[in-house]
Amino acid sequence: MAADDTGVAAWRATQLAQSRAQRAVERDMEAAGAVPLSWYDVMFELNAAPQKRLRMQELVTRVAVSRSRVSRIVADLEAAGYVEREADRNDGRASVPRITAQGREALRRSSPVFLKAVRTHFVQYLSPDDRPRIAKAFANVIVAHTPGDDTRP
Amino acid sequence: MAADDTGVAAWRATQLAQSRAQRAVERDMEAAGAVPLSWYDVMFELNAAPQKRLRMQELVTRVAVSRSRVSRIVADLEAAGYVEREADRNDGRASVPRITAQGREALRRSSPVFLKAVRTHFVQYLSPDDRPRIAKAFANVIVAHTPGDDTRP
DNA sequence: CAAGATTGAAAGCTCAATCTTG
DNA sequence: CAAGATTGAGCTTTCAATCTTG
Numbered sequence: 001m002a003a004d005d006t007g008v009a010a011w012r013a014t015q016l017a018q019s020r021a022q023r024a025v026e027r028d029m030e031a032a033g034a035v036p037l038s039w040y041d042v043m044f045e046l047n048a049a050p051q052k053r054l055r056m057q058e059l060v061t062r063v064a065v066s067r068s069r070v071s072r073i074v075a076d077l078e079a080a081g082y083v084e085r086e087a088d089r090n091d092g093r094a095s096v097p098r099i100t101a102q103g104r105e106a107l108r109r110s111s112p113v114f115l116k117a118v119r120t121h122f123v124q125y126l127s128p129d130d131r132p133r134i135a136k137a138f139a140n141v142i143v144a145h146t147p148g149d150d151t152r153p
Numbered sequence: 154m155a156a157d158d159t160g161v162a163a164w165r166a167t168q169l170a171q172s173r174a175q176r177a178v179e180r181d182m183e184a185a186g187a188v189p190l191s192w193y194d195v196m197f198e199l200n201a202a203p204q205k206r207l208r209m210q211e212l213v214t215r216v217a218v219s220r221s222r223v224s225r226i227v228a229d230l231e232a233a234g235y236v237e238r239e240a241d242r243n244d245g246r247a248s249v250p251r252i253t254a255q256g257r258e259a260l261r262r263s264s265p266v267f268l269k270a271v272r273t274h275f276v277q278y279l280s281p282d283d284r285p286r287i288a289k290a291f292a293n294v295i296v297a298h299t300p301g302d303d304t305r306p
Numbered sequence: 307c308a309a310g311a312t313t314g315a316a317a318g319c320t321c322a323a324t325c326t327t328g
Numbered sequence: 329c330a331a332g333a334t335t336g337a338g339c340t341t342t343c344a345a346t347c348t349t350g
Contacts, residue, residue, distance in 0.1 A: 065318095065319075065320090066320055067320090068320060068321080068322095069318080069320070072318090072319085092326080092327055092328080093326065093328070
């Protein structure tokens with residue numbers, strides 16, 4: 001039990017730091033007239049993808065919200081003109097959102113706000129050593145919770 | 154900008170790892186009939202406090218949810234008999250929840266479930282070196298977002 | 307009138323059910 | 329009948345307004 005202390009401490013620190021920093025970033029983005037953080041995350045992933053598009057399933061594995069939430073965010077982005085849905089030639093079930101020129105423009109405008117907010121509220125407090133270390137450590141947690149790797153019923 | 158890469162990578166990894174691990178822990182606790190994670194967090198902090206009690210304001214600085222959310226959680230805990238509210242002799246405005254014997258019992262029962270879930274879904278994937286390092290690094294983020302330290306209008 | 311705390315209204319998010327296609 | 333995705337219903341969380349006390 002006592003041997004778990006540092007593990008539980010890491011857990012609690014992660015919860016607190018993440019929730020506080022996230023709320024601060026969201027506030028900054030709203031105050032600056034940027035897109036909401038949830039929109040930003042989705043558009044960022046689409047923009048980084050090979051053809052500026054991703055199947056919904058792929059998208060879900062890259063962002064921190066549930067499948068149904070992603071559906072609604074993409075619907076909102078589509079209504080805003082930031083995303084268009086394409087069909088997959090090989091699989092009619094799939095829905096493949098792609099970021100539009102307008103969407104890239106919105107992303108471009110929001111990007112400095114996002115980067116500054118993340119730096120101000122989060123990155124600034126981590127030593128340069130810690131940054132890649134944290135990214136790498138958490139990558140292990142993430143893959144463990146990514147469908148396909150797990151022992152699932 | 155390129156110099157920020159590791160910082161942003163740390164940000165994204167933290168968001169993903171935290172949200173996935175938290176949902177997994179919540180599922181395990183519910184499946185095992187333990188108290189919800191949000192209840193557990195609040196009761197844990199009350200139990201760790203000097204007199205097994207804490208002013209609402211103090212409590213808010215120790216958990217990862219908003220002031221109003223803590224109000225509602227404490228109300229629910231009170232309804233469940235896990236917490237009682239006391240008045241502060243020196244300040245009639247304050248509300249001072251204290252964990253009851255029943256609450257401590259519930260905490261005791263849920264504790265192994267919580268610890269196992271956190272180990273299984275989170276701690277296990279961090280190297281023993283990383284654990285205290287992450288806790289320490291994020292402590293800086295947390296204090297920066299704790300009222301009183303900040304330059305606030 | 308400021309500070310501690312609660313509450314009403316609304317937004318965010320998820321689960322389970324559903325729809326569609328392989 | 330399984331897999332990809334969306335949707336309806338409902339719980340969770342927050343924001344802003346309110347109530348109470350210093």
